Amino acid sequence: MSPDNRFRVAIVLSLFLPVFADVPHCSNGFREEAAKKINITSCRKQSLGAEFAWNYNNGTRRLEILFGAKLHGDMGWLAWGLNPGKHAGMVGTQALIGIKLSNGTSSHDTYSITDSTKLGCKLLPSKIDLEVGDFSFSFPEAEFAVIQATIVLPREYNDSSTNVVWQVGNVAAEKQPFMHPKNIWHLSCKETINLISGSVRGDGAHKLQKLRKVHGILNIVGWGSFLPVGAIIARYFRRFPVEWSQWFRLHVSCQILGYLLGTSGWIIGLWLGNASKYYGYHTHRVLGIIIFTFTTLQMFALRLKPKRNDDYRVYWNMYHHFLGYSLLAIISVNIFHGISILNADHTWKWAYIGLLCLLGSIAVVLEIYTWIKFWKRESPGIHKTQDQDQKDLQRGNKNDSGASTASHS
Numbered sequence: 001m002s003p004d005n006r007f008r009v010a011i012v013l014s015l016f017l018p019v020f021a022d023v024p025h026c027s028n029g030f031r032e033e034a035a036k037k038i039n040i041t042s043c044r045k046q047s048l049g050a051e052f053a054w055n056y057n058n059g060t061r062r063l064e065i066l067f068g069a070k071l072h073g074d075m076g077w078l079a080w081g082l083n084p085g086k087h088a089g090m091v092g093t094q095a096l097i098g099i100k101l102s103n104g105t106s107s108h109d110t111y112s113i114t115d116s117t118k119l120g121c122k123l124l125p126s127k128i129d130l131e132v133g134d135f136s137f138s139f140p141e142a143e144f145a146v147i148q149a150t151i152v153l154p155r156e157y158n159d160s161s162t163n164v165v166w167q168v169g170n171v172a173a174e175k176q177p178f179m180h181p182k183n184i185w186h187l188s189c190k191e192t193i194n195l196i197s198g199s200v201r202g203d204g205a206h207k208l209q210k211l212r213k214v215h216g217i218l219n220i221v222g223w224g225s226f227l228p229v230g231a232i233i234a235r236y237f238r239r240f241p242v243e244w245s246q247w248f249r250l251h252v253s254c255q256i257l258g259y260l261l262g263t264s265g266w267i268i269g270l271w272l273g274n275a276s277k278y279y280g281y282h283t284h285r286v287l288g289i290i291i292f293t294f295t296t297l298q299m300f301a302l303r304l305k306p307k308r309n310d311d312y313r314v315y316w317n318m319y320h321h322f323l324g325y326s327l328l329a330i331i332s333v334n335i336f337h338g339i340s341i342l343n344a345d346h347t348w349k350w351a352y353i354g355l356l357c358l359l360g361s362i363a364v365v366l367e368i369y370t371w372i373k374f375w376k377r378e379s380p381g382i383h384k385t386q387d388q389d390q391k392d393l394q395r396g397n398k399n400d401s402g403a404s405t406a407s408h409s
């Protein structure tokens with residue numbers, strides 16, 4: 001590897017390493033505030049921008065927690081709880097919930113979340129099987145809410161693998177929190193934590209959140225940008241309307257780079273799908289597999305392409321182009337699908353729409369240019385013999401400078 005290439009590889013790696021080697025420490029602000037109230041055993045960032053600090057004494061099984069997250073708007077609720085079951089999940093969670101109402105009042109209480117909550121029954125305060133003391137719900141900043149409490153961990157809860165579940169909702173009435181949003185960020189608010197060491201079983205919600213974004217960006221850049229740019233180069237710079245000797249090299253580079261980035265995004269996607277078994281995104285997955293399979297086939301095209309003057313070349317070209325354009329369509333459908341799952345914020349959707357418009361208008365301009373050039377060359381054709389036409393076309397193919405057509409008129 002040349003020093004230049006090594007440098008490039010180092011840059012690419014340094015962009016992605018922080019994601020894989022991610023230790024989701026709390027923000028300094030939250031840690032400082034928490035340290036005033038408890039002796040922190042550990043503090044971590046979680047999904048939905050939540051932060052969780054705790055102190056745990058494995059002798060007395062006393063657990064002090066401080067859990068904060070942003071509430072959007074002047075109404076909302078914040079929940080934090082432990083689940084004694086085998087897996088972290090909503091049903092079975094013994095929760096502490098703080099509610100903020102739009103008239104500025106707030107309340108906090110304990111709630112037991114059951115199957116019927118999930119089915120839509122009212123969620124109202126009830127006794128839970130945790131001994132809770134010093135429970136408070138406060139707003140250190142306008143939109144940032146914090147739950148603080150002390151719990152004595154019962155024996156049924158394993159302190160080296162404790163299921164922690166949290167949630168943020170936007171609507172509530174008095175003491176009743178209403179259904180939270182159901183996008184992927186809200187469905188991944190659960191972790192199995194070792195309270196003694198602070199480590200997390202499997203991958204923390206925060207890391208999954210980051211990987212999902214990496215997955216999205218790699219796919220948008222790989223499948224969504226390089227492949228269509230490569231297609232535009234092949235369509236408009238091969239011979240007509242513009243002939244450019246470097247087109248093939250650039251076309252192949254774009255497709256290979258797009259394929260590599262897209263494939264790494266796809267592999268992360270498979271892995272993510274595996275990590276969130278409890279909610280499948282079937283269509284997104286199937287389209288992803290189709291895209292990977294057929295772009296792989298297109299890549300083989302590089303090696304299996306018939307020779308230039310082979311009889312099959314025409315059919316081969318038709319096949320390669322047809323598959324290529326269909327893939328571009330499926331890719332953009334799946335990118336929109338993925339963005340709607342992430343539902344990150346609308347910037348992703350608009351950024352991608354912007355990209356499509358840009359590529360689309362470049363293609364339209366080049367297409368119009370193609371036709372104008374084509375007509376200019378064809379219009380004097382009425383006076384020409386077929387023979388001349390043939391020559392013209394050959395010349396046009398080789399060197400389409402425009403001068404050759406002008407000489408006829």
Ligand code: HEM
Binds near residue numbers: 089123
């Ligand atoms: C206010 C009433 C609530 C209703 C009606 C409700 C409803 C639901 C529904 C229907 C799902 C499944 C969505 C799907 O699979 O597509 C779900 C998932 C989830 N909910 Fe709730 N929920 C409520 C409150 C809460 C609270 C208070 C928490 C946190 C303590 C919470 C945490 C979760 C989590 C972590 C999931 C992800 C799936 C799982 O692990 O079980 N929910 N909720």
Ligand SMILES: *[C@@H]1O[C@H](CO)[C@@H](O)[C@H](O)[C@H]1NC(C)=O
Binds near residue numbers: 035036037039
């Ligand atoms: C932290 O621990 C020290 C020593 O055990 C104790 O003196 C101090 O009060 C504790 N601080 C808080 C905030 O609990």
Ligand SMILES: *[C@@H]1O[C@H](CO)[C@@H](O)[C@H](O)[C@H]1NC(C)=O
Binds near residue numbers: 058059196
């Ligand atoms: C508490 O944790 C420490 C270190 O992990 C361990 O050595 C000790 O035995 C534990 N104590 C109890 C009562 O479990």
Ligand SMILES: *[C@@H]1O[C@H](CO)[C@@H](O)[C@H](O)[C@H]1NC(C)=O
Binds near residue numbers: 160
């Ligand atoms: C607690 O979880 C650990 C693994 O995280 C396991 O080895 C241990 O057996 C569990 N203890 C109990 C009492 O279930």
Ligand SMILES: *[C@@H]1O[C@H](CO)[C@@H](O)[C@H](O)[C@H]1NC(C)=O
Binds near residue numbers: 101103105174
């Ligand atoms: C705020 O609204 C709640 C329920 O809608 C009501 O019970 C409470 O009295 C109101 N508080 C004030 C200060 O208006």
